[in-house]
Structures are given as C-alpha cells and as structure tokens.
Amino acid sequence: MLTLKNDYLTVKINPLGAELTSVVDNETQLEYMWQADKAYWGRHAPILFPIVGRLQDNQYRLGERTYHMTQHGFARDREFTVIDQTPTQVTLELTADDQSRALFPADFTLTVTFELIDHQLRFSADVFNPATTTLPFSIGAHPGFNVPLGDALADFTDYQVTVSPKKTYQRVPLVGPYSDSQHTEPLDLTQPLGLDHGLFAHDAQVLTLDSETTVMLSTPTNDHGVALTTTAPYLGIWSPYPKQAPFVCLEPWWGLADDVQATGELTTKVAIHHLAAQQHFQAAYQVTYF
Template sequence: MTTSISNNFLSAKINSKGAELFSLKTNNQEYIWEGNPDFWGKHAPVLFPIVGTLKNNSYQINEKKHKLSRHGFARDMTFELIEKTENSATFSIQSSEETLKVYPFEFELQIQYLLEEKKLNTSYKVINKSQSQMPFSIGAHPAFALNGNFEDFEIQFEKDEPLVYSLLENDLISNQTKTLEKQNGVVPLNYKLFENDALIFKNLVSKSLNILKNKTPLLKVDFQGFPHLGIWTKKDAPFLCIEPWYGYSDTNDSTGNLFEKEGIQLLDANEIFQSNFTIEIA
C-alpha cells in the first residue's frame, strides 16, 4: 500500500512495506532514487534493530545464539498506518512471534514523515515493551537521485574538520581509517571513493551536509543527534546514500554479545527512544 502526503512545496510517497520513502519531489524534480534493481533495488530502507552486518550474521543474548541478517528485519515488514494528515503520516510495527525468534525483545517502532515547507522530517520512536533493557540500533538509508555526471556533484560538510572514516573489511568495521580529501572546503564525488563499499564516520563533528551540483546546493541532510553516518553508492549508479545512524556493523574483533556491541543503544524497560533527521530541498 502506498501513502501520499503533500504541502505547497513538496510531495512524498511511502510504501507500507518497511515504511519506506520512495518519492520526494517538487513539481518538476524527483529527489529519491528510483530503485532500479540493476544497481540497487531499494529507495530509503529503515534499518532496525541493527545497522550493518553482524559478525557471522549472529549475536548472543544470555549465551543464547541468534541469527539476524544485515540491517535487521524492519525494512521487510509491513507497517500499519496509524495516523494520517495531508502533510504527515505515521507508521508502526510491533514485535511478533516471528520477530521474537530472531530478536527476543518486545517493542514498538513508529516512523513519522512530516512535510514542513521545503523539509521532510523523519522521526523515529522506539518503545521498549520488554521488562528488561533492550539493545538496538536504528538508521536511515535514503538514496538521493543524482541526475547528470557523478563528478558534477560535491558534498559540503557543516564543519571544517578532518573527515576520518573507517574502512569495511568483509562487511565488518576494520581498524583501518582514511581521511576524505577536500578541495576548497568540499568533497568532490567520484566512484573510486566507494571502491571499498561505504564510508563509515564514527565521530563526525558535523551534524548536517549539503549535496551540491555544479557548485549549486541541491539538498541538505540535517542529522542532529545521530552519532554516526554512512555515505555509499555503487559503481556507475546515479545515486548517493546519506545515512544517519545510531550504530554500525560489527568490528572484526566483536565478541558477539549484543549488549557489548560497539555503537549499540541500550533502552531501559518501558522507556522510549526518539530521534529525527530532515531532508531540505534547496
């Protein structure tokens, strides 16, 4: 099922599967990747209850082993539309017999999309319905359509800082890091940057960035509160993913204990976690 929201500036469409945003447009331009499976068949999946890949695709809770695939299961679940206005829509999933088999915690995940002038605000609410502390990660994975030559685009970070990122090795976080090179304060895009998969930023000071096309702002992603960020594309693909995260893939030396996982969030019994990020069209 598709849900549409709009205001005087923007319109958006969300699929009930994964509560996935698959369109954000002005009257004459689409900003979300079309999802061509020749490159990558998704648009903006929600990552929960993990972000990235677990070592051996498994983890332990109280010495019991569980299997959990890359980025978790929320993106494959059908969400219920629980509230709708002209410019907003709120979706929900809850733990079930199936989720408890791979993630032994009772929860509710709510996702709200809200259009405010030229901004789309995406809000996450994680409710721990268990009687114990719940470890989790949550993240966004929006892919932005880049029409034209990939090299015509640049990223401008909010702060002037060393852009140190971690390298992936077999989908896990390695001990190796590199620093993104800037030219006149911006990072020119080229596919070689992504030869080793995503760029994983653990400790950015910047909490927003702009995508520029031919030196002109295209859009801004503001991720206040999110401690981690991923940036990713595939070779020759006309899109760029800007991914605000709470958490990331396991490290190579991970113990497998989910409570000890680097970057994991811990939510006390019956507590609520909330966070949001915005996409602003220039």
C-alpha cells in the same frame, strides 16, 4: 502507498518498511529519490532496525541462544501500521510479534513519523521498550538520492558532498562489510568531497559525528540538490561499487556494523544502545530539497 503533499513537494511512503519512496518537486516534477532499479540497488530509503550493517556470519548471541539476522535487520521488510495521517504528516508503527521474536527475542515498539514542512521532510523515530529488561538495539536510515538531479548533461563526478561544520572528521574504515572502529582515520572535509565511484571501492565512507551536522549533495552545474541534517553519531555515504550507479545514499546511523574484533555477543556489539525498561529512544533527521 501513502501520499503527503504541500505547495512544494509530493512525498510517497510505502507502509512496507515505512520506506520513503518518492519526493517530487510539484513545479518541475523533479524526482529526488532513487527509484530502486534492481540492477544497482532495489531499495529507496530503508529503515535499519534492530541492527545497522552486517553481523559477523549473519548471527549473534543473546543469552544462551544464537540468532540469525541479515544485514540491517528486519524492519525494512515488515509491514508497518498507519497510526495517524494528515495531508502533510503520517505516523507508522511496528511492534514485536512471533515473526520478529524468531530473529530478535525482544519486545519493542518502533514508531516513525514523516512530516512535510515547506521544502523540507522531517523524519523521526521513537523506539520504546515495553519490557522489564534492557533492550539492545541499533537504528539507522538509508535514503538514496538521484545523481544527477535535474540535468541530463551532468555526470556523477560533477557532484560533491559538503559537510558542515567544515573540519577534519574521523572516518571508520570498513574491512569487507565490518567496522574497524579501533583504527579510525582522519578525513579532511574543510573542503567539499568530490564524488567519484572509486570513493566507494571499500564500501561506504563512514564519518563519526559529535554535534548537529548538515551534509549537502549538490553540483555547480545546476541549483538542485539535497541537504540532510542530523544529530546521529555516525553518517554513511554510499554508492555501490564497482557498479556505476546513478545515486548516492546519505545515511544517519545510531549504530555500526559488527566490528572486525566482534565476539558475537549482541550486548557488547560496537555502538549498540541499551534501552532501559519502559524507556524511549529518539532518532531524527531532516532533508531540505532544492
């Protein structure tokens, strides 16, 4: 386990999946990150690559072949190599190999960096295409945060999600695990969205974003919470239903699950990125813990 630490926070990252597993306030010992209780969800903050969400029948076509890949791709289950580390920053890397090519026949280098600055943890990912052909891919993050935070008397429903800019967003409905991107619906977020487990009866709330957006998870009952800022085009808000799980995920996505109208062709998948040869793609978010 890798550790970053400054005067305010202690952060732990597992090289398996380059997964953020813990963010603790040094003074109060408050743990912000979901601790992967398998009774609810056995992960903390997986990195989603080279797909976001689920493929129809867990498979896709590329060229003349059909490939099998499970939800959110394989990066979350692969060991990353530590490239560089200081007391407050670490960079890890995953490159294509025979194991990845059996699932995804493409060369890539995925480099992720975690940087701790005061009360904030910054995450950045760089996808590089070393090949001579275009790289089709999606990427996303899936951090889970404890709810309640630091108040044994607080309840899940005491918390709210506040989105800034405050406005009406377009929500991408999910039909089962698949996106229905042709039938987006308005969601009024000019006021905070109160949390309730029933909010996730049809899986995640998926917002379409068009500018830098900050999503804050907080409660009027205490001063603790998190604020996530990103320029991702989509954001998922999720907690497993019907389980009464004591956490919420705030998920910046550069991609979506297969559409209900998906053909199975990876190159025409909804929200897929096409990275030209020898080019880089950057994705980032930052979380302030308070």
